[in-house]
Amino acid sequence: MSLLPNSSQSQLFSKRHIGPESADKNTMLDALGFKTMEDFINTVVPESIRSQQPMDLPAAQSETQALATLKAAAEKNRVCKSFIGQGYYGTHTPAVILRNILENPAWYTAYTPYQPEISQGRLEALLNFQTMITELTELDIASASLLDEATAAAEAMALCKRVGKNKGNTFFIDANCFAQTIAVVETRAEPMGIEIKIGNPETDITDDCFGALLQNPGSNGQVRDFSDVIEQAHSHKTLVAVAVDMLSLVVLKTPGAMNADIAIGSSQRFGVPMGFGGPHAGFMATRENFKRSLPGRLVGVSVDSNGNTALRLALQTREQHIRREKATSNICTAQVLLAVIASMYAVYHGPEGLSTIAKTVHAKAVATVKLLETLGFQATSSEFFDTVTIKTPGLAQEIHKTTHSADINLQVVDNDHVGISVDETTEAADLVTLVNCFAQVSKNTGNTITESNVIDALNAANWSVSTDKLRQTAPLSHPVFNRYHSETEMLRYLRKLADKDIALDRAMIPLGSCTMKLNATSEMIPVTWPEFSDIHPHAPKDQSLGYQQMITELEQWLCEITGYDAVSLQPNAGSQGEYAGLLAIRAYHRSRGEQKRNICLIPSSAHGTNPASAQMCGMKVVVVACDNDGNINIDDLREKAEKHSEDLSAIMITYPSTHGVFEDSVKEVCAIVHDHGGQVYIDGANLNAMVGLCQPGKFGGDVSHLNLHKTFCIPHGGGGPGVGPVAVKSHLAEFLPNHKGFETVDNGVGPVSAAQFGSASILPITWMYIQMMGTDGLTDATESAILNANYIAKRLEGAYPVLYTGDNGLVAHECIIDMRPIKDETGVSVDDIAKRLIDFGFHAPTMSFPVAGTLMIEPTESESKQELDRFIDAMLAIRQEIDAVKSGIITYENSPLHHAPHTAESLLADEWTKPYSREQAAYPTKTLRDNKYWPPVGRVDNVHGDKNLICACLPLEAYED
Structure with a gap:
């Protein structure tokens, strides 16, 4: 008999992805009264909608095989040096950020920070992002990221319409905006009945325009001071948004200094790869008086139950569920992970490092123009930052063909112009190749450029921008941007923030409606x-x-x-x-x-x-x-x-x-x-x-x-x-x-x-x-997700009523447990249960959606029976604490539920006045002694945060105080 196992089965990725083992599934099925998974699924899912045949998908591959297959496809891509720009630029992701954020499950498996007590790390990173945006734009307030630059522009149009005093129905767009931005705004405007006017901002913003979108630097690279244009627009009660480049704001005059109402853009070039278009964190900054209409999420500073500083989402938190069709926007997902990377790029480099990068990029652009001038080519504008449009009469396509052969991409504007954008990753050797392509096309090969010529040009470069168009204030003055510049300090800062949070690498996140499942390493590698x-x-x-x-x-x-x-x-x-x-x-x-x-x-x-x-x-x-x-x-x-x-x-x-x-x-x-x-x-x-x-x-x-x-x-x-x-x-x-x-x-x-x-x-x-899953694996995952949800519902139904089930008494992939009777009887609310779960090391289920006063639980297929039982044990232990309140053993006001979560600081206080023990507060189950999550803050005061809205980083002394 062969000693070799059935390799096709032993290597199946689905065995890694799906939590419960076969024996565990049988135990859970038995608890539900079923002999087989087939009988169970046939009972749960209506026969009338069941698929009649299996999905026709490729056979499942092992992790190694799938990576090799995808690598073979990836190698069909040709990675060239990009000079295209137009909102997308080469950038270096600092290795400490790449390894400890982008490739770190403590950051990428976390959920939206609706539960602030277990989200202080990512909330601080997002507050850094907001502070970075406000300081760079010199505007009052910024959201914690939008989806991309173009959709941020569309949101800016909607914001102008919503809060503006001009009752016209026309939105003006600078013809020098990026083409993709114009197109996305046009898509958004049409069903809203908004007229779009594209033109010259110097002459075409008329009194029927409720808002205007300008771009600086423009798509042709020209740097402009829009102060006079904005002043004239304001005389028509027209609100003005300016699309800006983040790196340029380190050195160029800001939208705030121009008196703009809104600034939008992309944070991509702050350490986030181009990635064929995304994901990248868009941003929006605006005036203080527009804060309640700002789309997306806003991180604010509040206090916790111990009087300490604590962060939370403010004002807009899940506002669609309150305002429904009257919501500010439909945005639910942001680009948090990318915003965190961008914010930490600024933290790591600091103002001095960013200034060096920006000035170096500008020097590369100046040098490029000077070198091309020796070949007879001229730029269309003498004032630019990183992008130049070069006059190439009748030669644009030939230049493109030549650079393409040299593994260089640039922008073909038309047959008489090409665009060139340099960036952080542009090397002297790249400029040598680029300029010599122009020399080849112009038949000016006698002026072949060498690397020493490029270095000389870089050393001789001066500002192409007049002094009045330069920034007059120092950016990023907050201490957070002026401390963590060594890798040691940065590494520890990132570790400190990650340790404050609960993500999937630490525990199950049982959120109904949000499906927090395994994000496997092999899936993330490519x-x-x-x-x-x-x-x-x-x-x-x-x-x-x-x-x-x-x-x-x-x-x-x-x-x-x-x-x-x-x-x-x-x-x-x-x-x-x-x-x-x-x-x-x-x-x-x-x-x-x-x-x-x-x-x-x-x-x-x-x-x-x-x-x-x-x-x-x-x-x-x-x-x-x-x-x-x-x-x-x-x-x-x-x-x-x-x-x-x-x-x-x-x-x-x-x-x-x-x-x-x-x-x-x-x-x-x-x-x-x-x-x-x-x-x-x-x-x-x-x-x-x-x-x-x-x-x-x-x-x-x-x-x-x-x-x-x-x-x-x-x-x-x-x-x-x-x-x-x-x-x-x-x-x-x-x-x-x-x-x-x-x-x-x-x-x-x-x-x-x-x-x-x-x-x-x-x-x-x-x-x-x-x-990696294939037809059978995907089907097994679905069945396991439904089984896990029903197992939880079954084990909890004696302690908490399950609000909705099908005619068969079963749920689908999630279940809603009703806390309203508990609240009526004891005063214990869904908030209390959610916060007490933190003491057990769990993120709370979805609170009060879709029914107020309930918890919606979705375990997914990735959670093992052991983890499900740990969560169930926590919920049953909490039920015992509720019963103690119900029976009068302890009052609600003195219960661990009311005071949860319990921080180490509160438990180490010299005086302990609560009627329950410190042990019950910290270790309500024995398993916690082996693996305890300590919440960094007590219960956050939401009302205080909204009444005293602070949406930028406090001085470090405030945290110490």
């Missing part, structure tokens, strides 16, 4: 391969063949998994996927002459981004009631569908429902809407309960967005990056997002993100996941 990270999104197509192969395969796999016919990977967040899907529905109706169809039906249980996205597409939201079991009220749906039959555009539903149930009526819901001429949008947030079992595109959906940062393993990164592809049936395929300058769908709705493929550099994560 992200930093140069073949993926160092490609410019505007690089010639023959240089991105590996990307194209991976993207095509991924699109095909996602179609197979979902039952749809076409996919766009462009949306760089779930909210953007929703938006793109609704735009496709809108365009479809309009193509049929049915412009009046603008009613969007949305169940009352829907995720808050749904109504926010609908209003952004010019739709009117009509709410459909849910019944007492949390299901869509079919009678109410039928009544409203009939009432709005002629105007019905779509229904947005989540499946399984937001209440965590497979609703048997889903096909009937789809049929009712279709019968009245509407389209069915199925939110893909809960796709983790369907992969391999049922396909939304086959049981009635016309369009869905998919959260790759949930079901398909892209990490949450502390609140982003995300990818929200939109998948559609064939009749909607021609209305997917397109992008000017690229070959995409002909009749698309325009771009919804800056880059053609959105956050392309993290798509290898999902590619690897699907390739």
Whole structure:
């Protein structure tokens, strides 16, 4: 008998990805009263929607095999030296940041910091980001990152419309803005009924413009002082946003100094690779009086229960769930991980280091112009920072062909002009090659440039910008940017911040609706391969063949998994996927002459981004009631569908429902809407309960967005990056997002993100996941996720009522436990339970969504039975503490629930006046003695934080005090 095991089985990645072993699954099934997984799944998932045949996906590969397969594709990419610019630049990610943030699961597996007590590390990093942006722009307040520069510009337009005094309906855009920015703003404006005027800001901002977007430096590289333009715009009550380059702000006059109202841009060149277009953290800064309308998240400074400084999300926290269709924007995912990298780039280099980088980059640009002048080429502007437009009469295409052969990319503006952008990574040897390409085309080979010529030109370089256009104040004066410049100090700072937080590397994060699952190391490795990270999104197509192969395969796999016919990977967040899907529905109706169809039906249980996205597409939201079991009220749906039959555009539903149930009526819901001429949008947030079992595109959906940062393993990164592809049936395929300058769908709705493929550099994560799991592994993962959720619900049902179940008494991939009776009886709230879970070393489940006073728990398939039991034991121990309050053994005000979480500082106080022991506070279960998480702060005072809003770093003494 052979000693060799069945290698095809022993090497399966799914055995690593899925937490419970076979014996554990049998134990859990037995607890639920089932003999086999097949019987269990047949009971949970309605037969009417079950897939009739397995998915047709490639056979599962081992981690080693999948990495080799993807590496072979990556090597088809051609990494050239980029001089293209246009918002994307080469940058060096400091190795200490690369290893300890981008490649560190303590940072990339963390969740959005809605629970501030266990998020102080990433909140501090984001506060650094906000402070960096406000100091660089010299504006009052900044958000904790947006999705990219182009969508930040679209948000700036919406902000101008919302808060401005000018009641005109025209938004002006500087013709010198980046092309992708103009295109994304145009996409956003059209359904909102906003007119776009593109022109010269010196002459074309008229009194009917409610807002204006300028760019400095412009896309042609010219540096301008817009002070007079902004003053003139303000005389019309026109608000002005300026798109800026972060590195240039270290040395150039700032938007704040020009009296701009808003500044937007990308933080990409602060240590974040180009990555074929993303992910990169966009930013927005504005005036203090606009703070309550600022889109995205805002980190604020508050105090904790011990009176110590503590950080939290302020004002905008999940505001879509409160304001619904009246929300500031539909943004849910940000770009936190990338914002953290950018902020730490500034912390590590400090103002002196950044100034050196900026001045060196400018010197390279000046030297390039001087060297080209010796060949007879002239720049169109004498004042520039890092980008120059060179006059090349009739030679642009030949120059492009020559540089392309030399592994250099530059921008072809037209046949008579090329654009050249230098950056931090540009070396003297690169400039030698570049300039000699011009010499070759101009037949001026007698002036061949050597490296010594370049070095001489660099040493002789002076400012090309007049003094009045230079920055007059010192940037980044806060101590945090002036201390951590040695690698030792930086390493320890990053470690200190990471140790403050709970991420998946430390414990289960049982968030309902958010699917916090394993982000495997093998999935993450390709992200930093140069073949993926160092490609410019505007690089010639023959240089991105590996990307194209991976993207095509991924699109095909996602179609197979979902039952749809076409996919766009462009949306760089779930909210953007929703938006793109609704735009496709809108365009479809309009193509049929049915412009009046603008009613969007949305169940009352829907995720808050749904109504926010609908209003952004010019739709009117009509709410459909849910019944007492949390299901869509079919009678109410039928009544409203009939009432709005002629105007019905779509229904947005989540499946399984937001209440965590497979609703048997889903096909009937789809049929009712279709019968009245509407389209069915199925939110893909809960796709983790369907992969391999049922396909939304086959049981009635016309369009869905998919959260790759949930079901398909892209990490949450502390609140982003995300990818929200939109998948559609064939009749909607021609209305997917397109992008000017690229070959995409002909009749698309325009771009919804800056880059053609959105956050392309993290798509290898999902590619690897699907390739390693295969059909059987993906199906097993779904079944295990449903089993884990039902096991938790079963074990907790005696202590906490499970609010919603299907007719079979089972839940889908998540369960909602009802705390309202507990609150009524004892005063103990969901907040108390969430904070007490911190003492047990757990992140809380989702609080008060979709039902106030409840906790929604989703364990995912990645958690082992041992970890599930540890969480269950914690919840049961908390129930005992609740019962002690209920029986009068201890008052609520004196209970550990009320005072949680307990910091080491509070437990080490000389005097302990609480009626429970320090041991019960710190070690409520024995297992904690082996692995204890100590919260860095006590319970954070949310009210104090909003009443005393501080959104920039305090002096270090404040933390010490």
